[in-house]
Amino acid sequence: MNGNRSILIDTNALIYYFNGNEKVKAISDEILYVSAITEIELLSFSQLDKESELQI
Numbered sequence: 001m002n003g004n005r006s007i008l009i010d011t012n013a014l015i016y017y018f019n020g021n022e023k024v025k026a027i028s029d030e031i032l033y034v035s036a037i038t039e040i041e042l043l044s045f046s047q048l049d050k051e052s053e054l055q056i
Helices: 011-018 036-041 050-055
Strands: 004-010 030-035
Touching: 011 036
Parallel strands: 004 030
Antiparallel strands: none
16 A cells, blocks of 8 residues: 555454454555544453553
């Protein structure tokens, strides 16, 4: 991807990203936006580690 797009990313996609899913990692060069609901869902994810929490 070329980095010229903005993407509103879903909770599940971010969980896959933090778990190292290569298909989702391909969007890491894009401008990503996260909704307040997604942020709340992510911060309540039981398997979230400190490093991932700081990335959110």
